[in-house]
Amino acid sequence: MRALLLALLTTITPLHAAELILALPAGSRSWSTAELLTHPQAQQIEIANDVSYKHSMSYRAVPLAALLAGVQPGDHLQAVALDGFAAELPAAPLLSKTGSRAWLAVEDPARPWPPLAAGKPSAGPFYLVWSNPQAANIGPEQWPFQVAKIRQLASVTERFPALLPAATASADVQSGFALFQKNCLACHRLNAVGDSQFGPDLNIPHNPTEYFAADFLTAYIRDPQSMRRWPQGKMPGFSEAVLSESELSQLLAYLRHMTGRKVDSW
Numbered sequence: 001m002r003a004l005l006l007a008l009l010t011t012i013t014p015l016h017a018a019e020l021i022l023a024l025p026a027g028s029r030s031w032s033t034a035e036l037l038t039h040p041q042a043q044q045i046e047i048a049n050d051v052s053y054k055h056s057m058s059y060r061a062v063p064l065a066a067l068l069a070g071v072q073p074g075d076h077l078q079a080v081a082l083d084g085f086a087a088e089l090p091a092a093p094l095l096s097k098t099g100s101r102a103w104l105a106v107e108d109p110a111r112p113w114p115p116l117a118a119g120k121p122s123a124g125p126f127y128l129v130w131s132n133p134q135a136a137n138i139g140p141e142q143w144p145f146q147v148a149k150i151r152q153l154a155s156v157t158e159r160f161p162a163l164l165p166a167a168t169a170s171a172d173v174q175s176g177f178a179l180f181q182k183n184c185l186a187c188h189r190l191n192a193v194g195d196s197q198f199g200p201d202l203n204i205p206h207n208p209t210e211y212f213a214a215d216f217l218t219a220y221i222r223d224p225q226s227m228r229r230w231p232q233g234k235m236p237g238f239s240e241a242v243l244s245e246s247e248l249s250q251l252l253a254y255l256r257h258m259t260g261r262k263v264d265s266w
Contacts, residue, residue, distance in 0.1 A: 018125035025070035059105035100136035176254025
């Protein structure tokens with residue numbers, strides 16, 4: 001009964017006015033749906049090839065930079081979604097007013113967005129979208145939807161030293177660590193650290209490089225449903241346009257490296 005109630009609440013929440021919490025250097029505040037829809041800089045925008053909807057979408061949106069009072073380009077932010085997805089976001093591209101531009105799309109309760117898929121809710125009530133994302137190499141994990149909170153935090157390396165590769169690790173491993181932060185940390189923990197509660201830990205008790213043959217792990221990352229088909233699977237596939245072959249090799253190098261740096265917390 002509780003699971004059914006939670007499912008119903010998740011489905012209907014975007015149809016009602018909501019609140020977005022911002023915890024930033026200038027202080028914490030909440031923005032209601034109504035306040036954001038009538039924000040002085042709110043406007044109608046067109047997003048081509050929307051990452052979540054897989055086609056062009058039109059939104060009432062506010063430039064995210066207009067909401068980030070006191071945030072500096074070198075700062076680090078995190079967007080937390082209703083389902084526990086936690087996107088780690090460097091501030092610089094969020095503040096940019098040229099090239100790739102970040103927008104907070106706001107779902108109007110009177111004009112709800114379509115569901116993301118049959119039986120699923122919409123991307124609302126708040127959704128971080130990008131115009132011209134290719135200019136700054138913005139990846140799919142940097143488009144968090146159903147956002148509930150945006151907060152400033154210390155960098156990933158400061159908060160979670162258990163994620164760090166050895167100082168003597170190769171350049172490929174170091175690059176793989178950066179790719180892990182961008183593409184994996186929003187859903188997964190590693191060595192029992194990370195803020196997301198969405199996906200399994202990728203190092204304890206076992207690292208996927210320990211139980212997947214290399215070719216199968218690559219295929220799984222490219223298209224999870226091709227390896228394990230189940231209706232509730234949520235992991236997206238990472239195409240070569242998102243993660244090139246060389247980048248995927250670097251990511252796997254980082255994961256293999258971390259098998260030798262497990263923490264004793266299982």
